[in-house]
Amino acid sequence: MPAPSLYEVQRLFWESVAVQPGRDSIAPAFVRLVRGHDDNDRKTRIGVYADAYFLRLRDVLREDFPRVADLLGDRFDEVVKGYLEAFPSRWPSVRHLGHALSEFLRHRTDTPKCLADLAELEWARIEVFDAPDAECATIEDFISVPADAWPALRFSAIPALQTLRAQYPVHRLWSGGTSLDVSAEETALRVWRANDCRVFHAPIDERESAALRKMISGEPFATICETFADLPEAGAAQESAALLVRWIEDGIIHRIDQAA
Amino acid sequence: MSFLPHLGHGVGLRTIHYPHVLDRTARADWFEVISENFMIAGGRPLQILEKARELAPVVLHGVSLNIGGTDPLREDYLAELELLIRRFAPAWVSDHLCWGAVGGRFAHDLLPLPYTEEAVRHVAARIRQVQDRLGRRILMENVSSYLTYSISSMPEWVFVSAVAEEADCGILLDVNNIYVSAINHGFSPLEYLSGIPRERVGQIHLAGHSSSGDLLIDTHDHPVPTPVWRLYREAVRRFGRVSTLVEWDDQIPPFEELLAEANRAREIEGEVLNASSISL
Numbered sequence: 001m002p003a004p005s006l007y008e009v010q011r012l013f014w015e016s017v018a019v020q021p022g023r024d025s026i027a028p029a030f031v032r033l034v035r036g037h038d039d040n041d042r043k044t045r046i047g048v049y050a051d052a053y054f055l056r057l058r059d060v061l062r063e064d065f066p067r068v069a070d071l072l073g074d075r076f077d078e079v080v081k082g083y084l085e086a087f088p089s090r091w092p093s094v095r096h097l098g099h100a101l102s103e104f105l106r107h108r109t110d111t112p113k114c115l116a117d118l119a120e121l122e123w124a125r126i127e128v129f130d131a132p133d134a135e136c137a138t139i140e141d142f143i144s145v146p147a148d149a150w151p152a153l154r155f156s157a158i159p160a161l162q163t164l165r166a167q168y169p170v171h172r173l174w175s176g177g178t179s180l181d182v183s184a185e186e187t188a189l190r191v192w193r194a195n196d197c198r199v200f201h202a203p204i205d206e207r208e209s210a211a212l213r214k215m216i217s218g219e220p221f222a223t224i225c226e227t228f229a230d231l232p233e234a235g236a237a238q239e240s241a242a243l244l245v246r247w248i249e250d251g252i253i254h255r256i257d258q259a260a
Numbered sequence: 261m262s263f264l265p266h267l268g269h270g271v272g273l274r275t276i277h278y279p280h281v282l283d284r285t286a287r288a289d290w291f292e293v294i295s296e297n298f299m300i301a302g303g304r305p306l307q308i309l310e311k312a313r314e315l316a317p318v319v320l321h322g323v324s325l326n327i328g329g330t331d332p333l334r335e336d337y338l339a340e341l342e343l344l345i346r347r348f349a350p351a352w353v354s355d356h357l358c359w360g361a362v363g364g365r366f367a368h369d370l371l372p373l374p375y376t377e378e379a380v381r382h383v384a385a386r387i388r389q390v391q392d393r394l395g396r397r398i399l400m401e402n403v404s405s406y407l408t409y410s411i412s413s414m415p416e417w418v419f420v421s422a423v424a425e426e427a428d429c430g431i432l433l434d435v436n437n438i439y440v441s442a443i444n445h446g447f448s449p450l451e452y453l454s455g456i457p458r459e460r461v462g463q464i465h466l467a468g469h470s471s472s473g474d475l476l477i478d479t480h481d482h483p484v485p486t487p488v489w490r491l492y493r494e495a496v497r498r499f500g501r502v503s504t505l506v507e508w509d510d511q512i513p514p515f516e517e518l519l520a521e522a523n524r525a526r527e528i529e530g531e532v533l534n535a536s537s538i539s540l
Contacts, residue, residue: 092324130300
């Protein structure tokens with residue numbers, strides 16, 4: 001029998017260690033390709049790689065999704081096995097491994113729905129952590145803006161900012177204990193990286209959510225202020241200013257552009 | 261290797277060491293970093309690497325080139341590696357003589373190749389392709405292994421040497437990996453060392469390992485053990501003064517302890533080279 005090609009060796013190797021993560025699927029044709037005293041010895045050697053595949057990637061996911069892992073407890077390993085079967089890593093960097101965990105959890109019927117939202121929050125934190133760098137606008141930048149330029153003022157957000165809309169109050173799950181007993185409650189959040197590289201997230205109310213969408217899409221300040229149009233005039237101005245100061249202090253505004 | 265500077269005795273820089281980089285107490289001859297950990301758009305790791313470069317030379321060490329794989333080399337990966345090289349000007353670039361992906365799926369492991377003529381030709385051609393793409397010679401590291409193939413037609417050291425000669429690349433000789441594989445497969449580590457061409461060795465790795473049943477596992481979670489230090493002495497006797505690095509990836513000790521391992525390597529190198537010059 002001719003020797004198998006390099007591709008065939010690697011295909012058999014993969015099937016034996018990764019198709020069903022763990023030691024459950026060692027291909028007999030691969031066992032015959034491995035040197036050893038007997039089949040037990042050969043399977044033990046292959047098993048080192050099978051175990052390493054699962055344990056290494058499980059640990060990566062545990063590090064990227066610490067709260068999902070905590071809340072799943074003993075079931076985390078089983079979820080990871082299913083995830084690795086459905087979404088094997090497609091990138092040279094293992095940093096992308098967890099990109100679809102939220103989607104995977106959303107389609108499962110045997111895990112609490114809130115975990116999909118929590119995974120989305122934890123993944124957003126990863127993405128924000130290594131998003132592109134950008135300078136942040138400061139209070140001083142705003143002080144120099146003439147009063148008549150304010151209505152047309154436009155902002156751009158830092159790249160390390162994401163907004164999420166969840167069906168559950170995932171920020172409470174993120175900072176809470178080990179209970180999954182949480183009621184559905186539509187929640188908007190923003191996730192951002194501060195100047196010192198720390199990653200934060202915070203729930204935002206409907207007004208901030210709408211204002212943030214307008215800011216990110218480049219609407220002028222006057223349009224952002226319309227978000228508060230239902231408030232008395234003085235209150236609207238105060239709320240708009242307070243929101244802007246909060247965004248500046250959090251470092252999520254990259255640049256301000258005055259209309260020519 | 262004549263195309264590489266001698267950097268001394270360095271340490272693998274890991275996240276736990278970042279505070280020492282920031283307060284500038286990470287005093288090592290040089291740092292090796294995992295290339296893929298810095299293939300990101302921005303944020304803290306890249307800022308830390310900038311600061312590490314101010315303290316000591318940096319070398320990029322990859323784990324996912326998949327040089328022995330049969331999928332085409334990933335252009336997106338090479339482009340990211342090239343960006344890192346331009347930004348951080350590493351003293352050199354290395355990866356592993358193994359495979360890690362098939363059918364577009366990555367195992368994120370250093371998987372062993374069969375030692376065949378087909379594999380020598382295949383891997384050497386791909387190393388040449390990478391070197392042409394990056395415009396520089398790279399180093400390939402021997403990996404530790406827990407299995408070998410019945411179709412292999414040559415010992416590992418012959419395979420490593422043949423690939424390096426045919427690709428005209430350097431060798432990153434991992435002494436711990438030689439020891440681990442020697443125990444796991446029953447070959448002589450000294451025979452391995454004597455089969456590696458002196459002029460190709462540009463760097464040496466040292467690390468710890470652990471045992472699992474009859475096998476040694478390359479876990480990088482212990483100090484360098486005595487048999488590996490002993491083999492390092494033999495490596496210095498054969499290859500002379502070679503930039504050496506201590507890796508520690510799990511159960512990582514305080515930076516000072518890691519640095520002490522690098523200093524021990526320096527002492528051993530000095531002892532061996534002094535003894536050699538006296539005996540001449």
